[in-house]
Amino acid sequence: MAKALKQRVESLGMEDKIFNVIVPKEKKIKIKNGKRKTIEEKIYPGYVLVEMIVTDDSWYVVRNTPNVTGFVGAGTTPVPVSVEEIETLKKRIAGDEPHFKIEAKPGDLVKIIDGPFKDFDGKVSEVDEERGKVKVLVNMFGRDTPVELDSLQIKKL
Numbered sequence: 001m002a003k004a005l006k007q008r009v010e011s012l013g014m015e016d017k018i019f020n021v022i023v024p025k026e027k028k029i030k031i032k033n034g035k036r037k038t039i040e041e042k043i044y045p046g047y048v049l050v051e052m053i054v055t056d057d058s059w060y061v062v063r064n065t066p067n068v069t070g071f072v073g074a075g076t077t078p079v080p081v082s083v084e085e086i087e088t089l090k091k092r093i094a095g096d097e098p099h100f101k102i103e104a105k106p107g108d109l110v111k112i113i114d115g116p117f118k119d120f121d122g123k124v125s126e127v128d129e130e131r132g133k134v135k136v137l138v139n140m141f142g143r144d145t146p147v148e149l150d151s152l153q154i155k156k157l
Contacts, residue, residue, distance in 0.1 A: 002048045005065045017058040020051035024089050029132070029152065036132075036150060043092065047072075049081065102127055102151040104134060112136065114153040121157070122147070 002023045009018045024043040029036055052058050054077065062068065073079035104110055108124045122136035125146060132151045137144040 004067065005048065005050070005062065008061055008065055012061055014058055014061050017055055018050060018052040018061065020049075022049040022051075022089075022093075023047075024049065024093055026092050026095060036152075043089070049086075049089075054078075102129055102132065102134065104151070104154060104156050109157040110134075110136060110154040111157055112138070112147075112149065112153060113155050115149065117147055117149070124154075 002021050005018075005021050009015060009021070024047075025040045026043055027038050028041045030039050050062055052062070059077075063071075071078040104124045105127060106124050110122055110124055112118055112120045112122065117138055120138050120140075122138040123144075124134055125137050126135035128134070134149055134151055134154060136147050136149055136154065138147050139145075
């Protein structure tokens with residue numbers, strides 16, 4: 001949708017009224033097939049932000065772009081997003097490398113949701129924020145066994 005809008009703006013010569021089309025995305029870390037991958041994920045799926053001067057012509061171009069179905073706001077004209085919201089979004093988009101958000105701390109009870117120890121319960125013994133790893137004590141055969149896991153492989157109970 002954003003690409004179609006950018007092409008329409010160029011083909012209709014509306015660069016003087018429609019300045020910027022943004023699909024807000026941020027980098028996130030996901031685990032797929034046991035491997036950690038950095039992916040780009042849309043912050044607001046299905047939404048496109050358009051920086052423009054609203055005139056009848058520019059509004060017509062945006063409104064009649066294929067796959068544009070509606071707008072945020074009441075009635076027929078869109079509501080502008082505040083400058084503070086845009087600045088916050090730009091900071092979020094500009095983030096180079098995603099940071100680990102480990103919500104568990106030593107002593108917390110967790111459930112392992114991925115990997116060879118899936119569905120086991122354990123207790124967090126160490127947290128390595130820098131690497132995004134946690135060491136969990138899993139009870140196997142009557143003993144607590146330390147297992148190093150990725151922070152995305154556990155869920156806090």
